[in-house]
Amino acid sequence: MADIKLAFVIQRPPYKSETSTLGFTHAISYQVVEMLLEDGQNVIPTVCLVGEGVLNLIKDQKAMENYGVTSVESHGKNSLLVDLDMLVCKEDMERFGLAEDRLLDAEDMGADKKLQIVPYAEIQKVLEDSNHLLFF
């Protein structure tokens, strides 16, 4: 069977609800899905951050200090560390006045992947190319 492409579309802001965190954790779980699949079967995830979802990627979050929980930032960094493709909507970043240097990276963890800030049209192509869309 062919590879299955999944788009994890994160559109909710961090901390107001658990939703965006679950988007990251579900996407990260692709790392172990092969335990439940047959040889040759593969899940290819892409994380797309749109709308208020781009706010999840702001660096220097203080979730542990304020809420006593792991930050969404750390989930974002772990996503890069496990080589997830992460597309960030350029137009939505501009709408929130976010420059690229305000967003996280995972270089300190040794990640090779980086956030990809792209026009929404590029995200749309990924959505159209995916077998299933999962909205968070």
Next chain:
Amino acid sequence: MGVLTLACFSSLVGSKSLDFTLKLAKTAADKGHTVNLWLSSNGTMIGKAHQKHLKDYSHAEKPVRELLEKGVQICECEACALARGIQKPEAIEGVQWNAMHWYLAKIYSSDRVLHVGGE
């Protein structure tokens, strides 16, 4: 017949999303489709046994048991359940406990996926 995988992240009480998901699962199963149901976040409260059916609140234990009898595979996120104080011995018998990769694996073999998000 097809394979339908549903996910629900909403709570049993305070939202009708979980009620909707259970009814959709039943309808699909009655039509002969294979149905998988993943419960995460507040949706995990569905798996707790001994729910009291107060008429002002949604009640899921009976429909969950009916779905299990129809062969619907129901699985809830273990970490989400434990974080909410739901222990495995309290769970409805037949409801599986696993992690998020269970959901992704079921999606792999599904014709359709309906992901009912949380709040």
